[in-house]
Amino acid sequence: xxxxxxxxxxxxxxxxxxxxxxxxxxxxxxxxxxxxxxxxxxxxxxxxxxxxxxxxxxxxxxxxxxxxxxxxxxxxxxxxxxxxxxxxxxxxxxxxxxxxxxxxxxxxxxxxxxxxxxxxxxxxxxxxxxxxxxxxxxxxxxxxxxxxxxxxxxxxxxxxxxxxxxxxxxxxxxxxxxxxxxxxxxxxxxxxxxxxxxxxxxxxxxxxxxxxxxxxxxxxxxxxxxxxxxxxxxxxxxxxxxxxxxxxxxxxxxxxxxxxxxxxxxxxxxxxxxxxxxxxxxxxxxxxxxxxxxxxxxxx
Amino acid sequence: xxxxxxxxxxxxxxxxxxxxxxxxxxxxxxxxxxxxxxxxxxxxxxxxxxxxxxxxxxxxxxxxxxxxxxxxxxxxxxxxxxxxxxxxxxxxxxxxxxxxxxxxxxxxxxxxxxxxxxxxxxxxxxxxxxxxxxxxxxxxxxxxxxxxxxxxxxxxxxxxxxxxxxxxxxxxxxxxxxxxxxxxxxxxxxxxxxxxxxxxxxxxxxxxxxxxxxxxxxxxxxxxxxxxxxxxxxxxxxxxxxxxxxxxxxxxxxxxxxxxxxxxxxxxxxxxxxxxxxxxxxxxxxxxxxxxxxxxxxxxxxxxxxxxxxxxxxxxxxxxxxxxxxxxxxxxxxxxxxxxxxxxxxxxxxxxxxxxxxxxxxxxxxxxxxxxxxxxxxxxxxxxxxxxxxxxxxxxxxxxxxxxxxxxxxxxxxxxxxxxxxxxxxxxxxxxxxxxxxxxxxxxxxxxxxxxxxxxxxxxxxxxxxxxxxxxxxxxxxxxxxxxxxxxxxxxxxxxxxxxxxxxxxxxxxxxxxxxxxxxxxxxxxxxxxxxxxxxxxxxxxxxxxxxxxxxxxxxxxxxxxxxxxxxxxxxxxxxx
Numbered sequence: 001x002x003x004x005x006x007x008x009x010x011x012x013x014x015x016x017x018x019x020x021x022x023x024x025x026x027x028x029x030x031x032x033x034x035x036x037x038x039x040x041x042x043x044x045x046x047x048x049x050x051x052x053x054x055x056x057x058x059x060x061x062x063x064x065x066x067x068x069x070x071x072x073x074x075x076x077x078x079x080x081x082x083x084x085x086x087x088x089x090x091x092x093x094x095x096x097x098x099x100x101x102x103x104x105x106x107x108x109x110x111x112x113x114x115x116x117x118x119x120x121x122x123x124x125x126x127x128x129x130x131x132x133x134x135x136x137x138x139x140x141x142x143x144x145x146x147x148x149x150x151x152x153x154x155x156x157x158x159x160x161x162x163x164x165x166x167x168x169x170x171x172x173x174x175x176x177x178x179x180x181x182x183x184x185x186x187x188x189x190x191x192x193x194x195x196x197x198x199x200x201x202x203x204x205x206x207x208x209x210x211x212x213x214x215x216x217x218x219x220x221x222x223x224x225x226x227x228x229x230x231x232x233x234x235x236x237x238x239x240x241x242x243x244x245x246x247x248x249x250x251x252x253x254x255x256x257x258x259x260x261x262x263x264x265x266x267x268x269x270x271x272x273x274x275x276x277x278x279x280x281x282x283x284x285x286x287x288x289x290x291x292x293x294x295x296x297x298x299x300x
Numbered sequence: 301x302x303x304x305x306x307x308x309x310x311x312x313x314x315x316x317x318x319x320x321x322x323x324x325x326x327x328x329x330x331x332x333x334x335x336x337x338x339x340x341x342x343x344x345x346x347x348x349x350x351x352x353x354x355x356x357x358x359x360x361x362x363x364x365x366x367x368x369x370x371x372x373x374x375x376x377x378x379x380x381x382x383x384x385x386x387x388x389x390x391x392x393x394x395x396x397x398x399x400x401x402x403x404x405x406x407x408x409x410x411x412x413x414x415x416x417x418x419x420x421x422x423x424x425x426x427x428x429x430x431x432x433x434x435x436x437x438x439x440x441x442x443x444x445x446x447x448x449x450x451x452x453x454x455x456x457x458x459x460x461x462x463x464x465x466x467x468x469x470x471x472x473x474x475x476x477x478x479x480x481x482x483x484x485x486x487x488x489x490x491x492x493x494x495x496x497x498x499x500x501x502x503x504x505x506x507x508x509x510x511x512x513x514x515x516x517x518x519x520x521x522x523x524x525x526x527x528x529x530x531x532x533x534x535x536x537x538x539x540x541x542x543x544x545x546x547x548x549x550x551x552x553x554x555x556x557x558x559x560x561x562x563x564x565x566x567x568x569x570x571x572x573x574x575x576x577x578x579x580x581x582x583x584x585x586x587x588x589x590x591x592x593x594x595x596x597x598x599x600x601x602x603x604x605x606x607x608x609x610x611x612x613x614x615x616x617x618x619x620x621x622x623x624x625x626x627x628x629x630x631x632x633x634x635x636x637x638x639x640x641x642x643x644x645x646x647x648x649x650x651x652x653x654x655x656x657x658x659x660x661x662x663x664x665x666x667x668x669x670x671x672x673x674x675x676x677x678x679x680x681x682x683x684x685x686x687x688x689x690x691x692x693x694x695x696x697x698x699x700x701x702x703x704x705x706x707x708x709x710x711x712x713x714x715x716x717x718x719x720x721x722x723x724x725x726x727x728x729x730x731x732x733x734x735x736x737x738x739x740x741x742x743x744x745x746x747x748x749x750x751x752x753x754x755x756x757x758x759x760x761x762x763x764x765x766x767x768x769x770x771x772x773x774x775x776x777x778x779x780x781x782x783x784x785x786x787x788x789x790x791x792x793x794x795x796x797x798x799x800x801x802x803x804x805x806x807x808x809x810x811x812x813x814x815x816x817x818x819x820x821x822x823x824x825x826x827x828x829x830x831x832x833x834x835x836x837x838x839x840x841x842x843x844x845x846x847x848x849x850x851x852x853x854x855x856x857x858x859x860x861x862x863x864x865x866x867x868x869x870x871x872x873x874x875x876x877x
Contacts, residue, residue: 112683120394132814188819253701258696
């Protein structure tokens with residue numbers, strides 16, 4: 001049997017460091033928001049002949065006074081042109097300029113989001129995150145409503161929520177770095193990924209807690225709470241790893257082969273699910289024990 | 301029994317999701333092959349536009365009405381693009397009313413945008429008789445002299461004994477219907493044809509026998525005829541003659557062309573159009589038009605010079621109403637041209653006569669369309685994807701799905717052996733069932749549109765679908781280690797794993813529901829499919845796997861424990877301590 005619980009100090013250090021680092025980079029640099037939240041345009045253009053240099057394109061578009069213009073070549077031999085102007089007329093003008101350079105250029109895709117829409121997207125993203133966290137917390141408390149000894153049901157909920165916040169914060173931290181150093185932007189899909197991580201990662205935690213609950217009901221008086229939790233963890237270890245592994249496999253396939261437009265959505269899910277698995281094995285159950293110990297100390 | 305149901309379900313789902321498998325059985329293939337997954341704009345190419353409806357000038361009580369007329373006005377504009385299944389709807393976003401236009405397969409986005417939000421041109425045009433194709437009488441006379449000479453020459457040829465009348469008719473007759481039939485005119489009753497023809501055909505001259513050509517040229521109003529009597533039946537007034545003829549037509553004045561020319565009076569001069577029921581007794585509605593000052597002046601001039609003549613109304617170059625009643629307004633419709641009855645001096649006009657209430661309302665709606673019932677301005681949201689990019693996204697994401705599925709199958713079989721094999725079959729059934737659901741759903745009111753994010757949701761659900769099996773199988777292995785016998789270990793595994801599976805999936809369904817509820821577009825597409833996937837996978841991973849295991853895994857399997865797991869004495873999962 002692996003002794004996981006009594007090594008919890010080390011896992012707390014690792015997780016604590018990652019969470020604090022995430023919070024630090026988040027407050028220092030913040031996430032790089034995409035047009036979903038700022039309003040603006042992302043245009044993907046395919047040139048019929050040689051692709052002009054990024055600087056040549058930027059120079060050509062200069063007179064339109066585009067706000068934070070970024071011109072970037074993609075791996076598919078197309079050019080992405082992003083800017084943050086919030087009116088639709090400008091899109092026609094931008095493509096007009098492109099056609100002056102290459103009259104057979106094709107506007108492969110254009111996403112334009114006006115400021116009213118981006119405002120609403122932002123508020124609905126916040127709303128959905130709050131709803132999801134509340135919903136999951138209530139759900140966990142409900143799922144463990146029948147357990148009260150030796151740890152109260154809402155404390156399972158607390159443990160699960162702490163573990164989930166850990167997964168979410170680290171994923172956010174990673175995207176702060178991706179945004180800072182590789183220009184990766186986050187939009188509505190990132191929020192959807194976070195919510196999916198919430199919904200999925202709590203599964204693992206619930207399964208481990210479930211086993212703890214089951215073993216608690218059967219356990220004799222002699223067995224220590226800490227041992228029961230550790231035994232439950234070991235009993236569920238194979239399935240925790242295997243269930244996540246199958247999801248991680250498909251997410252890897254999506255990241256590698258799924259194409260540009262859903263790549264970072266899949267990356268977010270991949271990090272979230274990976275850290276979710278880690279936390280449900282090494283952090284969530286350890287938290288239960290810590291809460292229990294704290295409880296005993298408070299009593300005595 | 302249950303097992304054969306599983307096989308049947310697998311077969312049906314398999315055939316629906318991959319119709320080519322039954323390509324050799326045409327009736328089934330043809331039915332199934334009509335089912336198609338509804339692809340979103342990001343996969344088939346197209347665009348999605350959103351406009352904010354500006355209701356600030358619309359009275360609160362009339363907003364719903366204004367929005368629905370905005371929607372139908374835009375629908376009509378969009379229908380002109382001729383794309384399949386254009387989608388126009390109003391959605392609420394916060395306190396705003398948003399007009400959404402979705403079009404697949406439109407090439408020029410900028411042109412389309414101009415057509416959607418621009419102002420269509422309402423024009424009032426007057427008639428102009430075009431005489432440019434007229435031919436002077438002298439020229440006509442000359443042409444007819446030549447035509448007659450030709451006819452006389454033909455008569456001479458026809459009268460030569462042994463000449464081939466049919467061939468002559470074929471080469472020369474200007475009667476297109478009859479010329480290839482040897483000039484056959486059919487059976488003609490006495491007194492039923494034009495008088496000149498009748499006199500010649502029923503000429504009592506005994507020399508004009510069956511089979512002979514009438515010796516004189518017959519001139520009618522429309523041309524010259526050389527006739528041949530084929531057979532005669534009956535006598536007296538009941539006489540009937542089967543005849544053949546060669547026709548040389550006379551040249552005549554062509555009918556003058558009617559053109560409609562601009563008058564300068566357009567939609568911008570029209571202040572208001574409305575249905576009036578002032579003359580209740582006639583129970584026929586009229587349509588009144590109210591023009592502005594400039595329009596009033598123009599109308600006065602136009603009506604003065606056109607009394608008794610039509611004033612045609614066009615919208616975007618097409619007749620304003622569906623004149624031929626085929627449901628669409630296009631070039632085939634006749635111009636809508638009420639006749640001007642009197643000089644109109646006060647800037648008011650009234651259209652009356654042959655109008656039903658519905659027609660009058662339609663006409664008014666179209667007249668007012670020159671300005672949209674609710675202004676919409678520029679788009680506030682636009683997403684467009686070129687068809688080739690959509691196709692490429694579809695291909696790459698499906699490839700990702702196939703690779704992911706294959707690796708999960710291999711993993712399950714290697715790790716869980718026979719159990720894994722059964723789970724893999726169930727996963728394939730799951731995939732087929734999901735594809736079948738996507739294909740069948742458009743027939744129901746809950747049609748699922750397959751978008752790129754939906755594919756991501758689907759692929760993710762493949763990875764999640766086996767989770768339940770992992771839970772169950774680990775439980776079965778655990779029970780086996782506790783020296784339970786195989787069949788009861790299987791039962792116990794399913795029973796014990798169920799609460800965890802249920803609790804775990806609830807949370808995914810919960811977050812998906814929130815995403816469907818709050819999210820739009822990308823997020824909704826992802827969450828709906830993920831949610832359907834989680835529910836379906838509970839069915840395949842639990843019900844189908846259980847049936848398959850119980851059917852195939854009897855006590856015989858206990859002799860081969862390696863089928864289930866690595867055999868080892870140690871009771872623990874990991875020997876490390």
